[in-house]
Amino acid sequence: MMGPRQVEQGALFYEFSLDTHVPADHLLRAIDRFVDLSGLRAHLRPFYSTTGRPSVDPELMVRMLLVGYCFGIRSERRLCEEVHLNLAYRWFCRLGLDGAVPDHSTFSKNRHGRFRDSDLLREVFETTVQRCIEEGLVGGEGFAVDASLIRADANKQRSADASEAVDWNDLARIRRSVREYLDTLDEAAWGAASEVQPKFVSRSDPAAQWTGALKGHAFFAYATNYLIDLDHAVIVDVEASRAIRQAEVGAARTMIARAQDRFGLWPARLAADSAYGSAEQLAWLVHERGIEPHIPVFDKSERRDGTFSRSAFTYDPAADAYTCPAGHPLRPRQKVYRTPFPLVDDDGMMRYRASKRDCDACALKPRCCPTTPARKIPRSIHEGARQMARDICASEEGRTSRRERKKVEMLFAHLKRILKLDRLRLRGPNGARDEFHLAAAAQNLRKLAQLIPLQQLSPA
Known part of the structure; x- marks a missing residue:
């Protein structure tokens, strides 16, 4: 049996609550618990005039921007339209049913002015990081x-x-x-x-x-x-x-x-990957910050022309010398000069040189230095940090870090x-x-919503 035609009927009074119309499992309801903008107005107060017409609520604009980045709404013009029509967006932005949505040009005016002058969006992002720390996710x-x-x-x-x-x-x-x-x-x-x-x-x-x-x-x-x-x-x-x-x-x-x-x-x-494995970067991590570098070394010393690579030479730290495959030493200096030249080049490399006399009489010369009178080995002044990174990458911890590093790519x-x-x-x-600040803040908020259900929220 076909039901009656649905006809719109006007009513004098309505009882309507936005809160009851937002599903319990909606993403914005889960995110809203972690959006703390209580200090926003105090942060922006020095950048507003004490006279003139009242401005659009900055908390409203920030909440609308978070909605846009959480749901991939790239256009601010379209964002204003979506917030105007979507009940969940209105609930999250505290607009109610009849709250006015600001014009899209308001975002540009504030972004190029007080938002950047006060570094507000950086502050919003760091607020999400602090909340992740408080919830034990870091x-x-x-x-x-x-x-x-x-x-x-x-x-x-x-x-x-x-x-x-x-x-x-x-x-x-x-x-x-x-x-x-x-x-x-x-x-x-x-x-x-x-x-x-x-x-x-x-x-x-x-x-x-x-x-x-x-x-x-x-x-x-x-x-x-x-x-x-x-x-x-x-x-x-x-x-x-x-x-x-x-x-x-x-x-x-x-x-x-x-x-x-x-x-x-x-x-x-x-x-990190090998792009961060330069000698200077590894030395900065190890010596200045005390951080273990689980990073492949950025190294171009391996040769592909059939001659011996640097790995074929053994370094003796006590003698500060390399030993070639034929057993001859390579030292920073083979001669004594009246005016010694610097041992370290401008690029931070020390050159270890073999004796020409040893190389001329060596049977392995065609496989070692066929085009030069004697073999030279460059060694970075940060070779200690480089070797530490090599040892870590070859260990089980290094292999685990390589797997975990994929999280940032995800x-x-x-x-x-x-x-x-x-x-x-x-x-x-x-x-x-x-x-980038808004997108990272949205990702952290979605992470909080995913990992901390409503019943596990820590007490305030």
């Missing part, structure tokens, strides 16, 4: 670090060749991203990371790096750098940088030092596939920082 013993490339909002067709002269000061008068680029030329994570000029430079976002690192078509990109705790893959710190190895290594140092200063986290070990996959952050919407270094 062990603090083992960390991992890695970087991932995120496409920039820049087009090659509007870029300039490296040899082309561009008046950046003139462009800076009309483009905020160019002004930010000029401001970061001396920073280690940006302009000062490398003296090598990229093949192309974007006129709309010159801080973005032209890169072909993904072995496909080259593109403009930024690098998002994650420092995570290996216990539950909580993001302890995040940093934006140029998409080159030197900048990513510098960002790793910044994040490790900042985690120690902000949260008192002193990890015993750090897992976070990058989640960032791009679930949160839809495979291409930046904002331009300039500050725009990249804003997006």
Whole structure:
């Protein structure tokens, strides 16, 4: 039997509660327990005028931004539409049924002004890290670090060749991203990371790096750098940088030092790939921070032309000399000079040389140094830290760290596939920082919601 036609009937009074219409298992209900914005207004108060028209509630804007990054809503215009229509979003943003949703332009105005001046989004991210620490999700013993490339909002067709002269000061008068680029030329994570000029430079976002690192078509990109705790893959710190190895290594140092200063986290070990295995980086970890480097050594000493590699020579620390396969010594100096030359080169390498007399009479010379009078072996002044890293990587602990390091790669996959952050919407270094901070905060909040059910919430 067919039921009667549904006809809308007006009513004079309604009893409606948003709370009852948000499902108990909704993600926002689980996340809401961990969003603490109680100190937000005090943090922003110096950046607001004491007179004039009342502003849009900053807590409302931050909650809306968290909704957007948690659910992969990349457009702020679309975010305003979704919050206006979705009851769960309204409940999370404390809007009620008839609360007005701010215009999308309000976000841009605040982001380029007081949000960046006060470093608010960094504060929001660190609040999620502190909550993860309080809930026992951060062990603090083992960390991992890695970087991932995120496409920039820049087009090659509007870029300039490296040899082309561009008046950046003139462009800076009309483009905020160019002004930010000029401001970061001396920073280690940006302009000062490398003296090598990229093949192309974007006129709309010159801080973005032209890169072909993904072995496909080259593109403009930024690098998002994650420092995570290996216990539950909580993001302890995040940093934006140029998409080159030197900048990513510098960002790793910044994040490790900042985690120690902000949260008192002193990890015993750090897992990373070979991009972080330079001699200087390993020495910084071991000697300055006291961290075990579970990192493959960045080493190009192995030869592929059939001659002996450096590994065929044995080093004796007591004699400070190498021994070649034929049993002859290689020392830093084979002669006594009236004016001794420096033992260490500008690149931090010591050269151990064999005696020409030994090499001329050696039967293994064709397999050792067929094109030079005598064999030379370079040794880094940080070879102790390099050897420590080699020993760790060959141990069972090193193999375990290599498996655990994949957790940071899974976070990058989640960032791009679930949160839809495979291409930046904002331009300039500050725009990249804003997006990476919000995305990392959203990932930490989702981690808290996943690992701590409602009945296991720690008492306040």
